[in-house]
Amino acid sequence: MTNAAEQIIFERSRPGRGAYSQWPEDSEPPDDLPPALRRGRPPLLPEVSELDAVRHFTRLSQRNFSIDTHFYPLGSCTMKYNPKACNTYAMLPEFLGRHPLAPVSHGQGFLACMYELQEMLKAVTGMQAVSLSPMAGAHGEFAGVAMIRAYHAARDDLARDEILVPAAAHGTNPATATMCGCVAREIPVGPDGDVDVAALRAAVGPTTAGIMLTNPSTLGVFERRIEEVARIVHEAGGLLYYDGANLNAILGKVRPGDMGFDVIHMNLHKTFSTPHGGGGPGAGAVGVSRRLAPFLPVPIVGREGERYRWLDERDLPQSIGRLSAFMGNAGVLLRAYVYMRMLGREGLARVGEFATLNANYLLARLRQAGFDAAYPQRRASHEFILTLKRQAREFEVTAMDFAKRLLDYGYHAPTTYFPLLVPECLLIEPTETESRETLDGFVEAMVQIGREAETRADLVKGAPHTLPVRRLDDVRAARHPDLTWKPAVP
Amino acid sequence: MPFIPHTEEDVRQMLEAIGAQSIEELFDEIPATLRIRGLDGVPEAMREQEIGRLMTARAHADGRPLSFLGGGAYEHHIPAAVWAIATRGEFYSAYTPYQAEASQGTLQAIYEFQTMMASLTGMQVSNASLYDGASALAEAALMAVRAHRRSKSQRILVPANVHPHYRQTAVTTAGQQGLKFESLPYDPRGGHLAAEGLVPYAGQDVTALVIQHPNVFGVLEDVDALTDRAHAQGALVIAVVNPTSLALLKPPGEWGTEGADIVVGEGQPLGVPLSSGGPYFGFMTTRTEYARQMPGRIVGRTVDLAGHAGFTLTLQAREQHIRRGKATSNICTNQGLMMTAATIYLSMMGPQGLARVARTSHARTRDLVAALARLPGVRPAFDRPFFHEAVLRLEQPVGPLLEQLAAGDILGGLDLGAWYPELGSSLLVCATETKSDTDLERYAGAFSTALSAVRAA
DSSP states (O other): EEEEOOGGGGOOOOOOOOOOOOOSSOOOOSSSSSSSGGSSSSOOOOOOOOHHHHHHHHHOOOOOOOOOTTTTOBTTTTTOOOOOOHHHTOOOHHHHHHHSSSSSGOHHHHHHHHHHHHHHHHHHTOOOOEEEEOOOHHHHHHHHHHHHHHHHHTTTTTTOOOOETTTOTHHHHHHHOOOOOOEEEEEOBOSSSSBBEEEEEHHTTEEEEEEESSSSSSSSOOOOOOHHHHHHHHHOEEEEEEEEETTGGGGBBBOOHTTTEEEEEEEETTOOOOOOTTTTOOOEEEEEOOGGGGOOOBBBBEEEOOOOOOOOTTTTTTTOOOOOSSSSHHHHHHHHHHHOOOHHHHHHHHHHHHHHHHHHHHHHHHHTTTTTEEESSOOOEEEEEEEOOOHHHHHHHHHHEEEEEEEETOOOEESSSSSTTTEEEEEEEEOTSSSSHHHHHHHHHHHHHHHHHHHHHHHTTTTTSSSSOSSSSSSHHHHSSSSSSSOOOO | OOOOOOHHHHHHHHHHHOOOOOOOOTTTTTTGBBBOOOOTTTTTOOOOOHHHHHHHHHHHHHHHOEEEEOOOOOOOOOHHHHHHHHHHHHHHOOOOOOGGGGGGHHHHHHHHHHHHHHHHHOOOOSSSSSSSSHHHHHHHHHHHHHHOTTOSOOEEETTTTOOOOHHHHHHHHHGGGTTTEEEEETTTTSOOOOOOGGGTTTTTOOEEEEEEEETTTTOOOOOHHHHHHHTTTTOOEEEEEEEEGTTTTTOGSSTTTTTOOOOEEETTTTTOGGGGGOOOEEEEEEEGGGGOOOSOOOOEEEEEETOOOOEEEEOOSSSSHHHHGSSSOOOOSSOHHHHHHHHHHHHHHHHHHHHHHHHHHHHHHHHHHHHHHHSSEEEEESSBBBBEEEEEEESSSSHHHHHHHHHHHEOEEEEETTEEEEGGGEEEEOTTTTTHHHHHHHHHHHHHHHHHHHOOO
């Protein structure tokens, strides 16, 4: 981590400087383009040498936390180690150079990987068919709810426009319902963290399109009455959507298809360890039960004998259609493929076990150290929630203050203030790739911060102190947006 | 165990701390009826050495043909430094920069990206990327409905010369909310959209007109007249542009009297590998007044407690994690790393380098079209200027010709027959700065041979 401020790249710019060896040989100015269509003033791009650019962006990278440098117990995000081999073998020159519209004669190797990835994802989720085309979790959610709508429409069951979501759901769930022209309706969660089944029973009816559930839920506990939930929704004519954000918890133990889900998305950038890239790209493959298979988004990889080919609208005339210009985040999918092959059936089954072991160990240690679990009577899944409402009341030190102070100790903050149901909460997900020593170090830091909260509350409230910047003025950022750099007026 | 560091002793002590007898016991809240035993459908584990061998063999099978394909994804030189830096663990394995103090590197890169894209497109504000160009068009249509408060029709006019996959994606995505996409015919001689095409809509409530420039045929549009006509009829203008072309072509912010309102496009040409179609990134820029209607993340510069400058995600009241069902979009994960790569690419190219890429790609395509049009039975399909791809009309079916070329490891272009049957036998070709004189000669030679062979057959 470097704390030295880094200039904006435009401030390094000098007219006439450049990374010359990257530029192609010049051509004559075109004489066939009408002057009215030509650009006058050149765009504001930096004029810097190759070394300037390399140094600038390398230094910027050093102003980030990352999995490669820090423990990142970010609940709901599954920040596990991203094996380097996945990157290396997805970036072989032939894969990188392959054009999306290249004929399948020049793509059998790539398509074989995609086909086998589809098959493996079916096996681990218990679904009947998979499309790899959604590019992120929310994109997969969109595809899933669009398929649910298409299914009802195909049956002329047109009044179903309500999507049920538990009160603790990810924000993407209700936002997806809106994107799909549906209305989201919240179902309360009981005091034990499970969905309030009586409220669900009262909510379902002829307008129910479906329900979106995460299991284990965003509260870090397994929805124990899932079979009953599935029965209630199905009997009311609705379908079940599985938000795969927490699939890591149950890999090899239980499958969404067996729980009764009709459609799921998988965050390959969580469960199957493709990198988060500072915000993306991810991949949000969707899996469906037999009755939704005709509606899958295209394209999909099919196999005929020993040959692979794309299946499109001609093969799936009821498909919800195309979600992007090409086939989705192919390079991310290749990384997930390599990861799944390296772990194999034994390794994938261990993921859920050790993610759960680490979470329960970390929870046990933190409770022994005096922290309060939000659901102390429940078994943790791969993540759990602490509530700091006692510390907030006694010392006026909030969950956000704890989170910011953890950065000073070299730990990325857990997820804060989500789910909104739990006051002053930290949602903590250690993942299976972290060692016991790392978890112990995190507990030690939490204990230290707890002591600081009692004795030197200002230290915690003013954190972080050791990062490139102190706490930022978000209100000013929103009230007076400064969204682009502007040259000083001479 | 692969990527699990626990020793047997660790497991024993950890279970003891938990108070459990076995790892199995930790799953005791899952109904027994649902439990599975093993993942039989997944093959056994491979070591890194073995998967390396398999992947290398598969990559080799796909080969490295000489490609003249465009159609929405373009082969350009990518400086070695771009991905050497973008794959540094600090960028590659970081999360979304919600904890701003621990993410200043990514946040500053986004701020620089926003600056570059706003200027390149001639607009005031940019977001931090969307999934790809096609999904960005879908989001732009939804945004136009929010931004254009007076328009109630949710009608979006989309010329038939907008990339078919973009049109399909827009319908799949925005059609769910009831937006209506209406097709406009293109001029059969020029391949462009004639401004007169908008006349039938005069006096009607139209939310927006989409202009792709260059369009799917590579042809340049009459952007000034189209923009002014759309605005005069009370519609917003959504521009779909190729970012490389903007080093040479007038940016959408300067189209007509008032400029385009929302600009989107595919960012792939800016340092992102072809990679079978993704990951790429969509970009979106707009006017300041519409900033709060944008989907996706936006970074702002502000100050910290000590008064020092710093960067943070801002205007988040638009986003799903705050507004839930009332957000501008459900997008969360975007294509951050590709955007980082593009920022590095644009820094190394600068205004001069990017202009050279654009000029040379344009010149190469002109050379290619000239060479092919000299062959018997081959002529340009349209008579208007193009950027770096063009349509050729042939007297014989394109399919067998492309197969013959592919057998010689040349991808000769895109058969437009499936997308535009009315064009007859037509081929979309593209040449960028990556193609040498020798490459063009090899292609023209093979093309000539294939023409004769197919004619004889």
